[in-house]
Amino acid sequence: MSAPSARPSVATRIAALNALIDGEERQEAILAALDDDAPAVRERAIRLATRYVEPAVLGELVADEANAVRRNAAIAALERQGPYALPHLQAMLRHDNPDIVMFALQVLSRIGDPAATAAIVPLARHPNLNVAQSAIEALGQLRTGEAVPALLELLGGELWLQLAAIDALGAIGDPRAVKPLVDLVPDSVVAEPALQALQRLAAPESLGPLLDRLAIVREQSLRDALLLAVGVVMDLHPDPVPAAGRLSHELALGHGGGLVSYLQQVLQSGEGDLLRAAVALVVVARLEPLLPPVLQRVADPSGAPWAEALLHQHPEVLRGSQEEWLQDVDPRVRRGALLAGTFELDDLPTLLGLLGDPDASVRAGACRALGSTRAESVAPLLTERLRSGEPIEQAAAVHGLTFLPLATLRELEPCLESGADEGITIRALDVLAARPHALFEGRILEFAASRAVPLRRAALRAAAQLEGSRAEVALIRALADRNQPVQLEALELLVRRGGERTTATLAALLGTGDSLRYHVIRALGHLRATAAAAKLRALYPECSLHERLEIVTALIRIAPPDLGDFLLILLEEQETELRRVAASGLAELASPALLPMLLTLASDSDWNVRNEAARGLGMLALPECRPPLLTLVRDVEPVVARTARKALDALPAAAIPA
Amino acid sequence: MSRFEAAEWKLLTDLIQDRFGLTFDGIRCEILESRLQPRLRELHLQSLRDYYQFLRFHPERESEFVRLTPLITNNETYFFREAHHFDLLVRQIVPELRPALRSRPLRLLSAACSSGEEAYSMVIALQNGGLELAGVRWEIDACDLNPERIAQARKASYDAGSLRACDDETRRRYFREVGGKYELRERYRKGVRFFEANLLAPNGVFGWGTYDAIFCRNMLIYFGEEAFDGVISLFARSLAPGGYLLLGHSESLLDRVSDFLPVSFGNGVIYRKGIPAS
Numbered sequence: 001m002s003a004p005s006a007r008p009s010v011a012t013r014i015a016a017l018n019a020l021i022d023g024e025e026r027q028e029a030i031l032a033a034l035d036d037d038a039p040a041v042r043e044r045a046i047r048l049a050t051r052y053v054e055p056a057v058l059g060e061l062v063a064d065e066a067n068a069v070r071r072n073a074a075i076a077a078l079e080r081q082g083p084y085a086l087p088h089l090q091a092m093l094r095h096d097n098p099d100i101v102m103f104a105l106q107v108l109s110r111i112g113d114p115a116a117t118a119a120i121v122p123l124a125r126h127p128n129l130n131v132a133q134s135a136i137e138a139l140g141q142l143r144t145g146e147a148v149p150a151l152l153e154l155l156g157g158e159l160w161l162q163l164a165a166i167d168a169l170g171a172i173g174d175p176r177a178v179k180p181l182v183d184l185v186p187d188s189v190v191a192e193p194a195l196q197a198l199q200r201l202a203a204p205e206s207l208g209p210l211l212d213r214l215a216i217v218r219e220q221s222l223r224d225a226l227l228l229a230v231g232v233v234m235d236l237h238p239d240p241v242p243a244a245g246r247l248s249h250e251l252a253l254g255h256g257g258g259l260v261s262y263l264q265q266v267l268q269s270g271e272g273d274l275l276r277a278a279v280a281l282v283v284v285a286r287l288e289p290l291l292p293p294v295l296q297r298v299a300d301p302s303g304a305p306w307a308e309a310l311l312h313q314h315p316e317v318l319r320g321s322q323e324e325w326l327q328d329v330d331p332r333v334r335r336g337a338l339l340a341g342t343f344e345l346d347d348l349p350t351l352l353g354l355l356g357d358p359d360a361s362v363r364a365g366a367c368r369a370l371g372s373t374r375a376e377s378v379a380p381l382l383t384e385r386l387r388s389g390e391p392i393e394q395a396a397a398v399h400g401l402t403f404l405p406l407a408t409l410r411e412l413e414p415c416l417e418s419g420a421d422e423g424i425t426i427r428a429l430d431v432l433a434a435r436p437h438a439l440f441e442g443r444i445l446e447f448a449a450s451r452a453v454p455l456r457r458a459a460l461r462a463a464a465q466l467e468g469s470r471a472e473v474a475l476i477r478a479l480a481d482r483n484q485p486v487q488l489e490a491l492e493l494l495v496r497r498g499g500e501r502t503t504a505t506l507a508a509l510l511g512t513g514d515s516l517r518y519h520v521i522r523a524l525g526h527l528r529a530t531a532a533a534a535k536l537r538a539l540y541p542e543c544s545l546h547e548r549l550e551i552v553t554a555l556i557r558i559a560p561p562d563l564g565d566f567l568l569i570l571l572e573e574q575e576t577e578l579r580r581v582a583a584s585g586l587a588e589l590a591s592p593a594l595l596p597m598l599l600t601l602a603s604d605s606d607w608n609v610r611n612e613a614a615r616g617l618g619m620l621a622l623p624e625c626r627p628p629l630l631t632l633v634r635d636v637e638p639v640v641a642r643t644a645r646k647a648l649d650a651l652p653a654a655a656i657p658a
Numbered sequence: 659m660s661r662f663e664a665a666e667w668k669l670l671t672d673l674i675q676d677r678f679g680l681t682f683d684g685i686r687c688e689i690l691e692s693r694l695q696p697r698l699r700e701l702h703l704q705s706l707r708d709y710y711q712f713l714r715f716h717p718e719r720e721s722e723f724v725r726l727t728p729l730i731t732n733n734e735t736y737f738f739r740e741a742h743h744f745d746l747l748v749r750q751i752v753p754e755l756r757p758a759l760r761s762r763p764l765r766l767l768s769a770a771c772s773s774g775e776e777a778y779s780m781v782i783a784l785q786n787g788g789l790e791l792a793g794v795r796w797e798i799d800a801c802d803l804n805p806e807r808i809a810q811a812r813k814a815s816y817d818a819g820s821l822r823a824c825d826d827e828t829r830r831r832y833f834r835e836v837g838g839k840y841e842l843r844e845r846y847r848k849g850v851r852f853f854e855a856n857l858l859a860p861n862g863v864f865g866w867g868t869y870d871a872i873f874c875r876n877m878l879i880y881f882g883e884e885a886f887d888g889v890i891s892l893f894a895r896s897l898a899p900g901g902y903l904l905l906g907h908s909e910s911l912l913d914r915v916s917d918f919l920p921v922s923f924g925n926g927v928i929y930r931k932g933i934p935a936s
Contacts, residue, residue, distance in 0.1 A: 009915040010883050037913060040883045488702045518716070519702065546715035577711065611665050639664045 010038045017044055027053055034061070034073035042073055047636040049077035055088035062092070062103050071103075079107045082633045082645050086111070090119045101126075102134045109138035113649075117144045124150050124161075133164050140168025148174045155180055163193055170197025177201060182209045185226070186217050192225050199229040202236045207243045215250055215259055223262060224274060231277020234284055241314075244285035251287065260290065267293035279307045286317050295325060295336025299361065311340035318342075326350055331359035338365030343373050355381065363389070364396035371400020379408035386431075387415060387424050398427050402434040409439055416443045426458040433461035441466055448474045453483050460486070464493035472497070476505050479516060487516060495523045503529040510539055518547055525554025533560040549581055556585040564589055568597065580608045587616030595624060602628045607637040614640055618647020626651060660691055666706035673710055677723065678803060679858045679885025680730055686880075693729040724805065731804045732880065735772045737779050737816075738823045740875060742925040743904050744779055748787035750923065751871050751902050752794065763795040763849075767864065767896065769857060769874035769889075771800035774811025775820050776873055777850045778842055782832055785846060801855035801863065811852045814842040857889045864896040872897060876906035890916050894931055903929040 008016070013036065020029045030053060033045035049058060058081075061067075061074035078085045085107070092104035101123070108116045120142070123135035136154065139147040147168070154165040166184070169177040178201060184194035198206050210233060214226045234240040251260060266278040267290060279297065282290040297304045298311065311318060318325065318341050325337035334357065343351060351373070354366035367385050370378040379401070386397040401409065414420065415428035429447065432439060444466065447459030460478055463471040475497070478490030494502045507529065509520045524532045536551050536558075543551065552570060555563055563585065570582035583601055586594055598620070601613035614632045617625040625647070632644035660667065671682045682690055694709065703709050713719050713726070738744065752764060764784075768777040777800035784796055802808055821829055821840055833840040855863040872893050878886055893903050894917040903918055905911070911918050911929055918929035 007915060009887060011887050014883070485700070492702060515717070522702075544715075544717075546711065546717065549711050549715060577714065608665060608669065637668075639668050642664060 010040050013038070013041045014044050017041070017048065021048065021052075027057070031057075031061070031070075034077075035067055035070040042069070046073050046076045046080070047638070049074070050080040050641070051634045051636045053077065055081060055085040058085075059088055059092055063095075063097065063100050065099075075103055075107055079110045080634065080638070080641055082111050082641070083113050083115075083648055084630050084634055086113055086116060090116060093119055093123065098126075098128045098131050101131050105131070105134040105138045109141040112141060114142050114144040114146075117142050117146045121147055121150050124154065124165075129158065129160065132161055136161060136164040136168050140164070140171040143172050145172065145174045145176075148172060148176050152177065152180055155184070159189070162190055166190055166193045166197045170200035173201050175201070175203045175205065178203045178206045182206060182213075185210075185213050186219075186222055191222060195222070195225040195229045199225075199232045202232050204233065204237045204240075207233045207237055207240055208246070211243060211247045215247060215255060218258065227266070227277045227281070228273055231273060231280050234277075234280050240284050244281065247281075248285040248287060251285075260287070263287070263290055264293065267297070275304075276306065279304065280310060283307075283310050283314050283317050286314075288317075288321060291318070291321075291325070292328065292330065292333050295328075295340065296330065296332040298336035298340045299332040299334075299365075301361075308340045312342070315342040322347075323350065326354065331357070331362050334362045335359070335365040338362065338369045341369065343369050345373055345375055348373060348375060348378070352378075352381070355385075360390045360392055364392040367393055367396035367400045369400075371403040374403055374405065376405055376408045379404050379411045383411040383415065386412075386427055394424075394427055398430050401431045406435075406437050406439065409437065413440070416440055416447075418446075422452060422455055426454055429455075429458035429462040433458070433465055436465045436467065438467060441468075441470060445470060445474050448478065453486060456481070456483075456486055457489055460490055460493060464497055469501075472501060472505070479509065479520075488519060491516075491519050491523050495526050498527060500531070503527055503531050507532040507535050510535055518550060521547060521550040521554050525550070525557040528558050530558055530560065533558050537566065545575060545577075549577060552578065552581045552585065556581075556588055559589075564591065564594060571597075571601075576606055576608075580606065580612065583609045583612035583616075587612045587619060590616055590619035592620065592622065595620060595622065599628055602632055607635075607640055610635060610637070611640045611643050614644040614647055618643075618650055621651055660687065662691065662706045666710070669710040670706045670713075673713060674726075674730055675882050675885065677858070678727075678730065678856060679881045679889065681880060681882045682730075690730065697725065697729065728804045728806045731772075731802070731807070732877075733772045733804070733807055734876075735775045736820045736822050737775045737782075738828075739776070739779075740907060741823065742923075743873065743875070743928075744783035746904070746923055746925075746928065747780065747871060748783050748789070752784075752787070752789060754900075755870055756794075759794050763797045764789075765869045765898075766796065766798045767869045767872040767874075768798065768800040769872055769893070770877040771802050771807075771811060771852070772804070773807045773816070773820070774800060774814065774850070774852060775816070776800070776875070777811070777852070778814065778846055780873070781846050781848060781850060785848075790848075796849045798850045799864070799869075800850055800852050801857075802852075803854070803856055805854050808852050808854050814847055815839045816842070857892060858885055862892055862895065864892070866895055867898045869897050869901055871902040871904065873904045875904065876909070878905060878909045887914070890914070890918070894918065897931045899931060899933045901931045903931070905929070 013033070017029055017033050020026050030045050030048045033041055034049060036042050036045065055078060058074040058078050061070050062078070064071060078089065089104045089108050093101055095101055095104070105120065105123070108120065117139065120135050120138050124132055124139065126132040126135060136151065139151065151165045151169050154161050166181065169181065178198070181194045181198050181201070185191045188194070198210065207230070210226060210230050214223065214230060217223050217226060234244065263278050263282065266274055267282070270278060279294050281287070282294055294307060298308045318337060322337060322341050325333055328334050328337070334354065338354065351366050351369050355363055357363050357366065367382055370382060382397045382400045382404070385393045386401065389397060409431065412428045412431060415424050425447065429444070432444065444459050444462045447455055448463050450456050450459065460475060463474050475490050475494050479487055481487045481490065494506065503524070506520050506524055506527070510517060510532070521536065524536065533555060536555055540548055540551050555566065567582040567585045570578050573579055573582070586597060586601070594616070598613050598616045601609050602617065604610050604613065610632060614629060617629050629644045629648045633641050633648060635641045635644065667687060671687070675681055694706070698704070698709055701709070701712065703712060713722055716722065752759070755764065766780055768780065771777050777798050780798055784790065784794070800811065802811070815836070816839060818840070821833070829840065832846055833842055857863065874889070874893065878889065881889065890911065897903065907926065910927070912920060912927070917931055919932060920927045921930045
């Protein structure tokens with residue numbers, strides 16, 4: 001057994017470090033703690049070094065080869081200092097020691113400030129290959145077009161630098177790189193990385209050349225990389241059809257050696273992005289023989305909603321052979337065609353025939369398709385399915401009915417009769433909850449008073465779509481429902497309904513002191529109920545803290561003219577949380593008149609208040625905001641530092657002093 | 659990527675750390691977010707800041723903390739996890755105590771016991787070691803923050819995942835298969851008492867100098883520094899002089915100041931509370 005050490009505990013060491021923040025020994029203590037053996041102490045020291053130690057001092061620690069722990073901690077602190085450390089890091093790039101230069105490059109790339117690009121570009125041709133590679137990687141992470149010419153020059157050079165340059169060009173995303181990268185495919189050792197870079201670039205002009213190469217390449221891994229790149233480029237292309245059409249033509253001529261069977265294989269057993277790319281190619285290039293596996297994917301319940309959406313974007317793809325797909329022997333193809341197709345009145349006979357399909361999922365697809373025709377005549381059929389179909393048909397019938405003209409929904413009457421099955425009544429109410437209507441008001445309001453909670457909730461949702469005061473009264477009554485979820489749903493429905501009357505009702509409810517008032521205050525905020533602002537202000541002194549916080553939050557949303565003054569008063573409150581919410585309101589207001597207050601808040605003792613100050617300074621975006629943000633970017637609390645960094649990055653050029 | 663802002667996360671996770679000692683970052687935040695979303699919807703709250711304020715200031719905050727507990731705890735455990743610790747219990751710890759155990763029961767604690775697999779593994783190990791036949795009695799306290807897990811532990815009914823380290827013979831011997839679940843046989847539940855407890859509760863939750871050994875494995879990795887030190891101090895107070903603390907394989911007191919001394923066994927290190935010089 002070993003004896004316990006007499007060294008202070010981690011918590012004690014951290015407390016000792018914190019205690020020195022305002023003392024003369026601060027820097028010495030921080031630097032010593034940077035190589036503490038406990039990660040928690042080091043982390044605290046890094047935070048303090050970020051805030052209180054100058055980059056030049058940290059730079060010396062980076063140069064100290066004898067203490068790797070402290071070197072790493074100094075690198076972390078420099079990185080967190082962000083733009084504040086930039087001038088010193090740029091100076092470090094001129095150091096004789098290649099290791100120091102590489103550390104500086106690493107930090108600069110992580111800081112990600114494009115202002116460093118000019119200093120890094122010459123290093124891409126540094127005689128030390130490790131330095132050159134680090135510089136290229138850093139340029140990729142900084143993502144500025146300024147580096148592109150230098151990177152393109154490296155494409156014919158040393159292999160490792162070539163790989164790094166390809167990766168950097170992909171990250172930068174400049175279209176000047178498209179042709180040189182395409183030229184590397186398929187016959188070079190860097191073809192795959194070049195394809196990955198082209199995928200990241202996603203430039204429209206690369207689609208044609210990529211498809212040409214897809215038709216001639218045989219090697220599986222290169223084919224996969226090409227297909228992935230094609231998928232991404234097509235996804236972002238404004239009009240991929242002409243380029244893809246040429247591929248279709250080539251394949252029809254029997255060219256493309258094995259591409260069709262390759263795509264077939266991906267459609268059947270592929271997954272993820274590769275599958276998605278194959279589906280996109282089949283749809284955009286209109287490769288009809290490959291549509292059945294695409295439709296099978298659409299029909300798969302756990303499958304590919306994106307494939308359905310893609311086919312809806314290109315309705316002409318299915319249109320030509322739609323009848324054929326709808327009669328396919330495979331029920332998945334029939335269902336897929338029903339879900340992804342577009343239908344008109346002429347299609348009704350076929351669709352009605354499919355309502356008798358032996359497969360329930362196909363019948364459900366037919367219900368949806370029938371709804372999409374908007375034909376009045378299908379309402380009785382869909383209602384019948386809603387009442388007596390299998391669950392999948394019932395859900396599809398609800399969906400289909402929501403597309404039909406309102407007048408046809410009278411068909412739902414039997415579902416809403418008092419003796420009807422509760423589940424069917426709820427489904428019928430779901431149809432009525434989908435859009436504004438003026439049907440079955442009496443019935444709906446009766447159900448809104450039902451004893452069954454699910455029925456009551458469904459009825460309230462349907463009532464929210466009714467015009468007029470009776471429905472509103474039902475919703476308001478539900479605010480006092482014995483079941484709290486019903487209360488809250490009613491409140492949310494009232495908020496969505498909006499309107500002066502709702503505001504007035506909710507404002508009147510502020511007089512009650514029950515638990516609902518908390519939600520009413522929130523609702524008034526979400527309604528941005530200007531008319532309730534004065535009443536909320538008047539209520540503030542009488543409320544408990546949780547309601548006060550909601551009142552301030554609601555007033556910030558409403559933004560009455562005197563909000564700034566009210567928030568300034570709140571900053572004097574003892575309760576930290578009220579001060580935090582007030583600071584967040586001041587940040588939202590972002591008025592130049594509030595700049596002095598935001599500057600004060602930037603040195604507040606509470607991290608959350610400082611965070612709001614950073615946010616507000618960023619929103620103000622004045623030149624005067626940059627110096628305090630450069631301090632906040634080194635805040636001991638990383639969340640604050642990140643907010644300040646975001647604000648600094650978003651400052652317009654005019655706000656950056658020369 | 660979270661839909662919530664970093665500042666909201668900090669507010670909420672700092673609050674959870676203060677209350678329960680648990681820290682959240684990276685993937686654990688993602689898991690927490692997916693668990694919290696339904697609760698936020700139920701409360702009609704939009705942001706983590708709303709929820710933070712609810713937990714801090716709403717009149718129903720205490721009951722909300724109870725609801726929060728199952729969402730923040732990691733319930734990953736199984737029978738005979740790190741099995742060498744149970745061997746140590748039977749072959750090393752109990753024999754040292756044999757003279758004292760003639761007049762009193764062996765007292766063990768399974769801290770953060772989740773659904774009870776660890777506590778019941780102790781019973782099985784003690785039974786198999788022939789200690790009951792040798793006249794040794796035991797009292798095993800097992801506590802967890804999560805009331806749902808405690809209820810499950812009392813039922814002693816498990817899914818196959820809890821028995822992943824058990825071979826077929828072990829399953830047959832200690833469990834009865836009932837409706838696709840594995841029910842621990844009554845004989846192996848003997849002497850175990852489950853209760854809810856927050857190890858960071860201000861006044862401590864256990865008696866002083868009570869236990870001969872404490873098992874607290876794979877929980878401290880989720881604790882922040884202060885909570886870690888606080889729980890270790892609690893264990894030090896709760897153990898009898900010379901009592902043992904058994905931590906998970908990735909948890910260590912080696913770089914910390916504590917009342918414990920490391921004791922090396924073949925399969926790793928456990929910790930022993932010092933015995934005051936007489």
